[in-house]
Amino acid sequence: MCDFFLELTLNLFEGNWRRSWIGFFLYPNGFEVARLNSSYPGGLESYIKTARELLADSKAGKNPFDGFTPSVPKGEVLTFGDNNFINFEEAGVREAQKAAFVLVAGGLGERLGYNGIKVALPAETTTGTCFLQYYLESILALQEDSCRLTQGDCQAQIPFVIMTSDDTHARTIQLLESNSYFGMEPTQVKLLKQEKVACLADNDARFAIDPNNKYRIQTKPHGHGDVHSLLFSSGLLKAWHAAGLRWVLFFQDTNGLLFKAIPAALGVSATRQYHVNSLAVPRKAKEAIGGITKLTHADGRAMVINVEYNQLDPLLRATGHDGGDLNDETGYSPFPGNINQLILEIDPYIEELTKTRGSIKEFVNPKYKDASKSSFKSSTRLECMMQDYPKTLPASARVGFTVMDAWLAYAPVKNNPEDAAKVPKGNPYHSATSGEMAIYRANSLILRKAGAQVSDPVLQVFNGQEVEVWPRIAWKPKWGLTFAEVKRKVSGSCAFSQRSTMAIKGRNIFLEDLSLDGALLIEAIDDAEVKVRGSVQNKGWILQNVDHKDASVPEELRIRGFKINKIEQLEKNYSEPGKFCLNP
Ligand code: UGB
Numbered sequence: 001m002c003d004f005f006l007e008l009t010l011n012l013f014e015g016n017w018r019r020s021w022i023g024f025f026l027y028p029n030g031f032e033v034a035r036l037n038s039s040y041p042g043g044l045e046s047y048i049k050t051a052r053e054l055l056a057d058s059k060a061g062k063n064p065f066d067g068f069t070p071s072v073p074k075g076e077v078l079t080f081g082d083n084n085f086i087n088f089e090e091a092g093v094r095e096a097q098k099a100a101f102v103l104v105a106g107g108l109g110e111r112l113g114y115n116g117i118k119v120a121l122p123a124e125t126t127t128g129t130c131f132l133q134y135y136l137e138s139i140l141a142l143q144e145d146s147c148r149l150t151q152g153d154c155q156a157q158i159p160f161v162i163m164t165s166d167d168t169h170a171r172t173i174q175l176l177e178s179n180s181y182f183g184m185e186p187t188q189v190k191l192l193k194q195e196k197v198a199c200l201a202d203n204d205a206r207f208a209i210d211p212n213n214k215y216r217i218q219t220k221p222h223g224h225g226d227v228h229s230l231l232f233s234s235g236l237l238k239a240w241h242a243a244g245l246r247w248v249l250f251f252q253d254t255n256g257l258l259f260k261a262i263p264a265a266l267g268v269s270a271t272r273q274y275h276v277n278s279l280a281v282p283r284k285a286k287e288a289i290g291g292i293t294k295l296t297h298a299d300g301r302a303m304v305i306n307v308e309y310n311q312l313d314p315l316l317r318a319t320g321h322d323g324g325d326l327n328d329e330t331g332y333s334p335f336p337g338n339i340n341q342l343i344l345e346i347d348p349y350i351e352e353l354t355k356t357r358g359s360i361k362e363f364v365n366p367k368y369k370d371a372s373k374s375s376f377k378s379s380t381r382l383e384c385m386m387q388d389y390p391k392t393l394p395a396s397a398r399v400g401f402t403v404m405d406a407w408l409a410y411a412p413v414k415n416n417p418e419d420a421a422k423v424p425k426g427n428p429y430h431s432a433t434s435g436e437m438a439i440y441r442a443n444s445l446i447l448r449k450a451g452a453q454v455s456d457p458v459l460q461v462f463n464g465q466e467v468e469v470w471p472r473i474a475w476k477p478k479w480g481l482t483f484a485e486v487k488r489k490v491s492g493s494c495a496f497s498q499r500s501t502m503a504i505k506g507r508n509i510f511l512e513d514l515s516l517d518g519a520l521l522i523e524a525i526d527d528a529e530v531k532v533r534g535s536v537q538n539k540g541w542i543l544q545n546v547d548h549k550d551a552s553v554p555e556e557l558r559i560r561g562f563k564i565n566k567i568e569q570l571e572k573n574y575s576e577p578g579k580f581c582l583n584p
Contacts, residue, residue, distance in 0.1 A: 032216060039195035041229050041359040047197065051205035051382055054364040059203055059373045064363070065295065065307075065315050072334045073294035073304045075280070075401035076268045080408050081449040081483055088267030089482050095270045096146040096263070097156050098246040101139055102231065104224040104386060105172065105253045106165030106194045112432075113416040115555060117171045121413060122556055123256035124436045125564055126474045126541075127503050131254050131413075132175055134477070136160065136182040136189075138259035141477035145485065157188045159240060163227045169193050192234055194226040195219075199379035200364075208379035218379055224252075224340075225384030229358030237353065241346050248349060250342040250386055254413040256439045258341060260446070261409035263482050265402045266343060274400040275348040276390050278306065281406035283337025284427045285327045286313070288414070290387065291335030292401050304399045306338040306387040331426075336403050339410045340387055352393060360384040361391045407445060411438030417548040417559060421464030429465050432560040437467045444470040444496070446480075450487045452494040452511075462561030463548045471496045471516075472541065472564075475504040478526075492533075501541040501564075506530065506574070519569035527577035534583040539568035 037044045057064075078085050109118045119132040129137075139158050147154040164172050172191065176182075181189060196219035201208040210216040227250065231237050240248070247266065251258055261279060269277040280292050290306040293315075307315060312335065313325040328334050366380040390399050404410075406428070413435040415423070420431035428434060444454045457468035473496065480486035492513035496502065500516045506524030510531050518538035524530050542565045546553045557563045574580055 035195065036198050036217065036219070040197065041233075041357045044198070047382065048205045050362060051200055051364065052203075054362065054382065055200070055203045055205060055366065058364055058366060063318065064311070065318075067298045068295040068315075069297075069319050070307065070312075070315055070335075071294045071296065073292060073336075073401070075292070075304075075336065075403055076272065077403045078264055078268070078405075080405050080446075085264055086484060088264040088271065089484060090149070090263075090267065091270050092263035092265065092267030093142065093145050093149050093482060095247060095266050096142045096158065097150065097152055098244065099266065100159040100161065100236075100240050100245055100248050101135075102161045102163065102227060102248060102250045103135060103253065104163045104227050104250065105168055106163050106221065106224065106226070107253065108165075108167045108221075109253070109414065111414050111416065111419065112559075114559060117168045117175070118253045118413065119168075119172065120175050121254065121432065122436075123254075124439045124472075124474055125557065125560070126440075126472045126501055127505070129474070130175075131256065132172075133179065133182045134256060134259070135251075136184045138262075138477040138481060140184055141481045142259070142263065144478065145481060157185060159190070159236075159245075160184065160188055161190045161192060161231070161236065163192050163194055163224070163230060165194050165221060166196065167221075190234075190236065192227075192230040192236075194222065194230060197222040197381050199381045200366075201379050202375060203373075220379075220381045221383075222381065223383040224386045225360035225362075225388060227386050228353060228360055228389060232353045232358035237346065237350055241350055246346055248344045248346060250340070250344070252340050252412065254435065255339070255341075255410060256413075256435055257407075257409055257411050257442055258339075259477060259481060260442060261404045262341070265341070265404070268400075268402045269343045269345065272400055273345075273398060274343070275345045275397050276393070276399040277343040278387065278401040279339050279341035279343075279409060280336035280401050280403045281339055281410045282330075282332040282403065283335060284331075285325045285333045286424070287333075287337060287427055288430070290338040290340075291325075291333060292338050293335055302395070303390060303393075304401065305390055306340075306385075307335075308385070336401060337406075337410075338387060339412075341409075342387060342389070344389070348397065352389075356392055360386070360388050407438065407442055411435045411442075417463035417465075417561060423465075429467075431463070431465060432556075433462045433465050433562070434467055436560055437469060439474065440470040440472050441468060443473040443475065446483065446486055447473065447490060447494070447496070449483070450490040452490055452496065454496045455498040455500075458498060460543070462543075462545060463559075465561070469498075469543065471498055471500040471502070472543075473500070473502045475502075476506070478507045479504045479509060499540055499542075501569070519566070521569055521571040522574075522582065523572070524574035524580075525577065528574035528580060529578075530572075530574055530580045530582060532582045536570050536584055538570060541566050541569065 199208040199218040208218040210218040291312045293307045296302045317324045362382040362384045367377040414430045420429040457470040494514045497517040501519040503521045508529040515535040518540035543562045544565045
């Protein structure tokens with residue numbers, strides 16, 4: 001009986017009004033159907049139409065890249081710390097006060113298998129800073145640096161949007177509220193919740209019934225591409241435009257390096273006048289990140305676009321590259337790896353979204369029962385990706401990309417310990433272990449470039465993954481978001497032994513002739529200026545292996561395979577304004 005009313009309700013969205021209104025009121029979840037209808041650009045009628053087309057293409061085995069030839073595109077390649085990089089970084093810091101940031105954090109992270117929301121995970125355990133805190137503090141640091149550099153209106157706040165989903169929304173709010181928004185004004189942060197989409201039971205795009213509740217339609221996430229329609233329908237884009245903003249920057253949930261690359265990338269966007277700028281890093285063949293590719297069609301069309309990792313290999317094989325997705329003589333794939341950090345210029349972005357209402361080209365990925373492709377193993381749904389935005393842009397659009405060193409820009413936490421341990425040797429693990437180690441490596445390399453002596457790393461194995469362990473150096477974004485800031489704060493002959501740990505929490509802390517062999521923790525309010533000199537030596541902090549299956553250890557630590565044994569440290573806290581010298 002229920003199925004009958006559901007069928008009637010669904011007719012509503014296929015334009016069959018007369019037959020359907022009875023069902024809408026009698027079907028127990030008529031309002032759920034109405035929600036599915038209103039949250040999809042063009043409504044359920046459009047969803048079903050697109051689904052039927054894409055399912056027919058999939059059944060016919062149609063290649064989405066039919067007629068396109070892939071080639072390696074040209075983009076801006078930056079080398080950390082050279083003059084070019086420093087100039088772009090400065091240009092980016094200037095532009096930052098005309099930017100808005102958008103974090104897509106609706107994904108549950110099934111590959112990682114962590115029980116909490118991913119943005120609550122510590123990016124590194126020396127300071128215990130979680131990803132969300134790192135992002136908010138980085139945006140605040142950029143806001144302040146931009147204000148100082150341009151001597152502009154220091155009241156201007158950089159807007160920050162987080163896209164959540166039913167899976168992450170309540171816990172994201174809770175994390176923000178219980179930490180006083182990590183120092184950001186609550187009004188500066190907006191949450192937009194993406195809705196799930198209806199699951200499809202067959203090739204005719206009939207909706208699937210929820211296996212746990214026969215009165216409901218089964219729903220699943222639609223993908224990070226929803227962020228565009230949400231920004232448009234919420235009116236935020238128009239408000240930003242009216243407020244004179246020029247850029248929208250999109251980023252993902254677990255990359256503890258990202259903001260080291262953002263200022264220079266934004267500088268590239270402004271200098272090269274890119275409508276779309278994707279951040280990229282050298283990519284290892286078969287690494288689970290998309291490849292930035294130039295696609296040229298026989299009819300003359302051409303675009304620079306991300307080709308997702310599972311599609312790149314078949315596309316290359318189908319176009320005469322017999323080995324498929326392979327490394328070249330450099331040891332990397334010739335296609336730069338997409339890290340899904342996008343910088344869009346607001347004017348052309350609004351123009352495009354006014355036409356499309358933010359709907360992004362979708363795809364469907366049904367798992368068929370057999371070769372006849374007539375039925376599915378389980379329900380499927382349409383999905384979309386935020387990086388597919390350029391697919392509908394006119395040929396005149398300026399679409400570029402910026403390649404950065406991977407050690408500087410990209411260390412996501414996506415894989416659980418077991419899967420990470422199986423990653424082919426030489427390819428990145430993308431685990432909580434490698435994500436944390438990458439932060440220490442980047443900070444060590446940045447200090448080296450700034451003139452300090454930093455000892456080489458040692459190799460250690462945690463959760464079955466062999467990683468480089470550099471000195472555990474961490475600092476707050478406001479101490480050194482850009483290379484120029486770090487250089488300003490490190491002088492003389494500073495040296496750090498491999499077994500060292502250093503945590504800097506304060507804006508005006510200057511390292512002058514510091515020699516560290518142990519653990520040093522310094523915290524200072526912004527009005528305290530602290531010069532750190534001399535030699536610090538103690539027993540320090542030591543990394544101790546833990547087994548990822550050991551339930552007595554908190555999950556946040558277990559998934560990285562180590563915990564810190566804090567044996568001895570020098571700890572100083574400056575909570576009064578003034579000038580100080582720490583010279584132990
Ligand atoms: N996300 C949402 O906000 N909503 C959703 O419905 C789904 C996800 P994944 P993925 O940089 O390593 C992407 O699952 O999709 C958020 C690129 O497509 O971590 O497998 C989620 O919370 C790929 O080209 O990644 O792969 C997270 O913040 C490559 O660049 C983000 O979307 C790859 O990321 C990404 O979700 C990468």
